[in-house]
Structures are given as C-alpha cells and as structure tokens.
Amino acid sequence: MKHLLSTADLSLDEAVGLLDTAAQMAATQDREIKKLPTLRGRTVVNLFFEDSTRTRISFEAAAKRLSADVINFSAKGSSVSKGESLKDTALTLKAMGADAVVIRHQASGAAYTLANADWLDAPVVNAGDGTHQHPTQALLDAYTLRRHLRSGTPGVADSAGAVGKDLSGVKVAIVGDVLHSRVARANVWLLHTLGAHVTLVAPPTLVPVGVGSWPCDVSFHLDDALRDVQPDAVMMLRVQRERMSSAGGGFFPSPLEYSRLYGLDARRLAMVPDHAIVMHPGPMNRGLEISADAADHPRSVIVEQVANGVAVRMAVLYTLLAGEPAVPATNERS
Amino acid sequence: MSRSTAVPADGIPHDAAPHDPARPLSSDGGAPAARDVLTAAEINRALTRIAHEILERNKGARDVVLLGIPTRGVHLAARLADRIREAEPGIDTAALFGQLDITMYRDDLHRGPVRAIGTTQIPAGGIDGKTVVLVDDVLFSGRTVRAALDAIKDLGRPDAVQLAALVDRGHRRLPIRPDFVGKNLPTALDERVTVNLVEVDDVDSVVIDTPARRGRQEVAR
Numbered sequence: 001m002k003h004l005l006s007t008a009d010l011s012l013d014e015a016v017g018l019l020d021t022a023a024q025m026a027a028t029q030d031r032e033i034k035k036l037p038t039l040r041g042r043t044v045v046n047l048f049f050e051d052s053t054r055t056r057i058s059f060e061a062a063a064k065r066l067s068a069d070v071i072n073f074s075a076k077g078s079s080v081s082k083g084e085s086l087k088d089t090a091l092t093l094k095a096m097g098a099d100a101v102v103i104r105h106q107a108s109g110a111a112y113t114l115a116n117a118d119w120l121d122a123p124v125v126n127a128g129d130g131t132h133q134h135p136t137q138a139l140l141d142a143y144t145l146r147r148h149l150r151s152g153t154p155g156v157a158d159s160a161g162a163v164g165k166d167l168s169g170v171k172v173a174i175v176g177d178v179l180h181s182r183v184a185r186a187n188v189w190l191l192h193t194l195g196a197h198v199t200l201v202a203p204p205t206l207v208p209v210g211v212g213s214w215p216c217d218v219s220f221h222l223d224d225a226l227r228d229v230q231p232d233a234v235m236m237l238r239v240q241r242e243r244m245s246s247a248g249g250g251f252f253p254s255p256l257e258y259s260r261l262y263g264l265d266a267r268r269l270a271m272v273p274d275h276a277i278v279m280h281p282g283p284m285n286r287g288l289e290i291s292a293d294a295a296d297h298p299r300s301v302i303v304e305q306v307a308n309g310v311a312v313r314m315a316v317l318y319t320l321l322a323g324e325p326a327v328p329a330t331n332e333r334s
Numbered sequence: 335m336s337r338s339t340a341v342p343a344d345g346i347p348h349d350a351a352p353h354d355p356a357r358p359l360s361s362d363g364g365a366p367a368a369r370d371v372l373t374a375a376e377i378n379r380a381l382t383r384i385a386h387e388i389l390e391r392n393k394g395a396r397d398v399v400l401l402g403i404p405t406r407g408v409h410l411a412a413r414l415a416d417r418i419r420e421a422e423p424g425i426d427t428a429a430l431f432g433q434l435d436i437t438m439y440r441d442d443l444h445r446g447p448v449r450a451i452g453t454t455q456i457p458a459g460g461i462d463g464k465t466v467v468l469v470d471d472v473l474f475s476g477r478t479v480r481a482a483l484d485a486i487k488d489l490g491r492p493d494a495v496q497l498a499a500l501v502d503r504g505h506r507r508l509p510i511r512p513d514f515v516g517k518n519l520p521t522a523l524d525e526r527v528t529v530n531l532v533e534v535d536d537v538d539s540v541v542i543d544t545p546a547r548r549g550r551q552e553v554a555r
Binding site: 017020021025027028031032035037038066160318319323324 | 435438439443444445446447448449450451452453454484488489490
C-alpha cells in the first residue's frame with residue numbers, strides 16, 4: 001500500500017491489518033508515556049484546504065505520538081489564497097522534503113491527483129476530498145464497530161478480543177445526508193469489504209444518483225428501516241448545510257420536518273436491539289439529525305470514535321511510512 | 335545428495351532420534367545444510383537451570399518480572415515462569431510474566447517491508463522498582479535488546495534489567511551481554527540459528543543452517 005486514497009482500494013487483508021495495527025497503537029495510548037520513537041525524523045505535512053478541527057488535530061496527534069515532525073498547512077493565510085495551484089503547492093512540499101502528505105480538499109479527487117500526478121514521491125493520505133472519500137474516518141468507524149460488536153463477549157468493548165476479525169454479520173444503518181457525505185461513501189465500501197451489511201437511510205433528495213451500484217440497501221423511511229433491519233449500529237450523518245445552496249431549503253422542507261422524519265431520538269433508539277451502538281462522525285447538529293438524548297445515551301460511542309481516530313491514524317501513518325521507502329525501480333505504482 | 339539427512343521440521347520429529355544428541359557437530363566430509371545443536375531435553379535442562387539462576391541471582395522471585403520478546407521469547411518466558419512457580423510456591427504468578435513487543439523501537443524499520451506490530455502486555459503491577467528479566471531466543475547483534483531497553487524506558491523505571499537468552503551466538507554489535515545463557519554457540523556470521531519451540535513450531539530444537547549459497551555450491555560440485 002503506497003497511498004490511502006479510497007476505501008474501495010483496500011482488500012480485506014489490508015483493512016483487517018490496519019485495524020489490528022490500530023488496536024496495538026491504541027494499547028500504547030493507555031501508557032503514561034504515549035510517545036513512540038517509530039517515525040522519528042520523518043516529516044508529515046497536513047495540507048488542509050478545507051476547515052477541519054478533529055481530523056487535523058487527530059492526524060497531528062497521531063504523527064506526534066509516533067515522533068514524526070508535523071507541518072500544518074491551511075489554505076487560509078497561505079499562498080493558496082494568492083492563487084497558487086495545487087501543483088505548485090505540491091512541488092513546494094516536495095522541495096521541503098515531506099515524507100507523507102495528508103490532504104483535505106473541497107474537490108473530489110484532489111487526493112488522487114496529488115498522488116498520481118508525479119508531483120510528489122511521498123505517500124498521500126486522503127483526509128477527505130469533496131463528497132468522494134474519507135478513508136480514515138471509515139477505518140475508525142470500522143474499528144469502533146469491531147471493538148464493540150466483535151469482541152467475543154457481547155456487550156463488552158474489547159480491542160484485543162477483536163484482533164484479526166472482520167465485521168461479517170454486523171448490520172449497520174447509515175442515516176442522513178448521504179448525498180454530500182464522503183463519510184457514507186467511504187463507509188459503504190469499507191464495511192462491505194469487511195463483510196458487514198449496510199443500509200442507507202435518507203430522504204430521496206439526499207440519495208445520490210447511481211446509488212444502485214453501491215454494495216448496500218437503500219431505504220427512505222427511518223422507522224421502517226430500524227424496525228425491519230434491527231441494526232447493530234446506527235451511524236448518523238451530519239446534515240451538511242454548508243454544501244446546500246439555499247441554506248437547507250433545497251433538499252427538505254424544514255429542519256423540523258427533517259428532524260421528525262430522519263432524526264435519531266430516544267423513541268427510535270428504543271426500536272433497535274439493546275446492544276446497538278450510536279455513532280456520528282461529528283461535528284453534530286444537536287436537535288437536527290440527532291437529539292441530545294441519543295447523543296449522550298450510554299450506548300453512544302461518539303466521543304470514543306474521536307479517541308479511536310488517533311489510533312487508526314497512527315496505524316495508517318505507520319503502515320505507509322515505517323517500511324522501506326518505495327523504491328522506484330521495483331515498485332509499480334498502486 | 336547428502337542434504338536429506340539433517341533437514342529439520344519436515345515430518346520427522348526430532349524426538350524420534352534419541353541417539354547421542356550431545357555432539358552432532360560432524361564437520362566431516364561435505365558440510366551438512368542444517369544441524370541440530372540443542373534437543374528438546376537439552377532445552378528443558380537449560381531453561382530449568384536459567385530459572386534457578388534467576389532465583390539465585392535475585393534472591394527469590396518477589397520483584398522479578400519476566401518479559402518475553404515476541405515471538406519465541408514469550409514462550410520461553412512463560413516456561414521460565416512455570417519453572418519459577420514450581421521452585422518457589424506462593425509466588426504471585428500474575429505479576430511474574432509479560433511480553434514486550436519491540437517492533438516500534440527497532441532501528442531498521444525503514445529497511446524491508448512494514449512489520450506487523452505485536453502485543454505488549456505488562457503485569458498489572460507495572461515494572462517500576464522491579465527487576466525485569468528480558469527473555470529472547472537468540473542473542474546475536476544485540477540490536478533487539480537495545481530496542482527492548484528503549485521500550486522498557488517508556489514503560490516505567492525498573493530497579494534493574496537482566497537478560498536471558500536460550501542461545502548466545504556471538505557477533506555482538508553493541509555493548510550488551512547476557513546474564514543468563516542456555517548455550518553459547520560459536521557461529522559463523524553467515525550461518526543462521528533457528529530456535530523451534532513446541533508452542534509455534536511443533537517441535538523443540540535449535541538448528542544451525544549453513545547458508546544456502548554454500549549448499550548450492552555443494553550440489554553443483
């Protein structure tokens with residue numbers, strides 16, 4: 001694995017391997033001294049063209065816990081605001097000796113372009129590109145699911161007990177703004193690879209064209225889906241109002257109606273099995289797609305997802321950076 | 335071809351050949367591709383001796399923590415812990431034994447493909463103020479031990495660190511020496527020492543492989 005651009009590229013072995021590595025990384029984070037010397041002397045550049053709090057901080061923490069140097073680059077206040085192209089930015093990073101680039105960009109495919117345009121030799125990690133993919137979010141979701149649902153002891157979260165396992169037999173409902181969600185796309189492919197069964201639930205206006213070719217079911221009714229599927233996990237998506245042209249007006253009649261029909265609250269939580277967990281990639285719109293009852297419920301793992309994110313990103317950086325640097329002579333581009 | 339006799343692991347259990355296990359160092363004629371240097375019984379005796387040496391040196395096992403280095407060091411440490419329990423009944427068994435993965439502390443990570451990370455498990459009591467005995471199968475360059483010392487430093491502050499190895503094959507690259515050795519084994523640099531343990535390899539034995547290069551030349555001649 002040279003880059004991490006899309007969860008659709010990951011094989012089952014690669015995905016399980018990343019989750020297993022993440023479990024070992026998570027174990028080191030309980031220690032008094034959390035820092036490991038593993039990537040000492042390597043430089044990771046966080047290239048963020050789009051606002052992000054948790055993903056950038058999470059990648060920064062992950063790189064620093066592995067002793068890599070971190071350079072943060074955000075489009076605001078950089079030469080990008082003066083009109084510099086992605087190519088020139090990439091060439092600058094190459095000249096500065098970046099060993100890995102973590103990119104978040106508002107354009108779908110930006111990470112792929114950066115990885116495959118011969119501007120850089122370094123591994124590229126996609127930290128979210130437009131409405132396309134967000135592989136580390138999907139990996140941390142899968143890690144959280146595996147930890148809770150495949151630990152070997154029902155109802156007990158255990159990373160060590162889940163090592164080596166996939167997600168076969170796990171049913172996941174992904175609910176909300178699928179149209180604008182790179183998290184949903186990344187999860188559909190990764191969870192499918194890991195053997196889980198995914199049901200997307202969204203109003204027809206927020207279901208993308210071409211969803212029929214995705215390896216998942218689609219439902220327009222949340223109550224029906226929860227009752228019929230009996231999911232082991234309900235993953236709520238943020239309503240991405242910043243990507244909606246007329247302040248949400250174009251996709252559903254009103255926030256209140258959306259909340260009534262597609263919001264997760266205590267009543268709907270009572271419809272799913274007792275062991276089911278509640279997930280959300282954050283940041284949450286409390287009162288819109290998720291009620292405070294559901295967000296703060298004992299079965300909500302939303303805060304834990306953030307903690308797991310650091311371990312998963314450590315695993316990704318380790319996997320892409322720790323081994324031999326890709327040798328151009330022997331390494332076919334992948 | 336003279337290579338068939340000493341080939342290990344394939345099929346024939348080494349226990350089935352109880353004939354004079356002590357000195358199979360036949361340097362006569364065409365050098366064999368692989369030779370056994372320790373049998374199951376010898377490994378057993380060495381571990382029993384090391385267990386008692388650990389007890390003797392540390393005046394009991396009260397503050398001793400055995401940390402095995404994966405993969406085979408962990409099994410050796412477990413066996414040593416069993417023997418220490420037999421010798422010193424009433425010892426707190428849970429605090430006696432753990433395992434220490436050193437992958438993320440290696441100095442050669444950037445060579446070769448990405449390595450899988452193993453499990454580190456420290457006894458609940460931690461290692462602060464304890465005497466840690468590192469257990470590995472083969473002591474060679476000493477780089478693994480250096481990495482282990484770095485890993486220990488991040489886990490706590492033991493009172494002392496000691497080193498036990500089933501085989502010391504020499505060729506140290508760092509100023510590191512073992513405290514407890516199963517067998518000193520003078521080797522050539524290009525030879526390979528393999529420790530097989532029942533837990534992972536279905537057989538207990540220590541084998542020296544002469545390099546394939548020389549083997550091929552033998553065949554060619």
